[in-house]
Amino acid sequence: MTTVFHLACVFALVCLAFALLFCAWHLLAGPTPQDRVLALDTMYINAMLILILLGVLFQQSIYYDIALLISVTGFVSSAAMAKFLLRGEVIQ
Numbered sequence: 001m002t003t004v005f006h007l008a009c010v011f012a013l014v015c016l017a018f019a020l021l022f023c024a025w026h027l028l029a030g031p032t033p034q035d036r037v038l039a040l041d042t043m044y045i046n047a048m049l050i051l052i053l054l055g056v057l058f059q060q061s062i063y064y065d066i067a068l069l070i071s072v073t074g075f076v077s078s079a080a081m082a083k084f085l086l087r088g089e090v091i092q
Contacts (some may be wrong), residue, residue: 001057009057013050020046037081044074 023043030036048067055063 006057009053013053013057016046016050016053020050033085037078037085040081041074041078044070044077048074 020043023039023046027036027039027043030039048070051063051067051070055061055067
């Protein structure tokens with residue numbers, strides 16, 4: 001792995017970590033429930049991207065499997081939260 005590619009991955013990891021931190025702050029201080037759900041969606045996407053970058057840096061495939069699991073779980077939870085915010089119930 002070249003030095004420039006390694007530095008670019010580390011820079012991307014730092015940027016994603018800051019984005020994750022700002023989303024966590026927005027999750028706690030969001031004025032409406034819709035803002036909090038959007039912050040939670042962005043947090044799981046950032047976590048997934050961090051795991052993919054770690055998989056590239058360490059050349060391990062287990063990180064990709066965990067990222068896939070996070071993305072599926074995040075999608076299902078986002079759909080459930082959207083349904084709950086619209087109708088007030090998840091299961092009819």
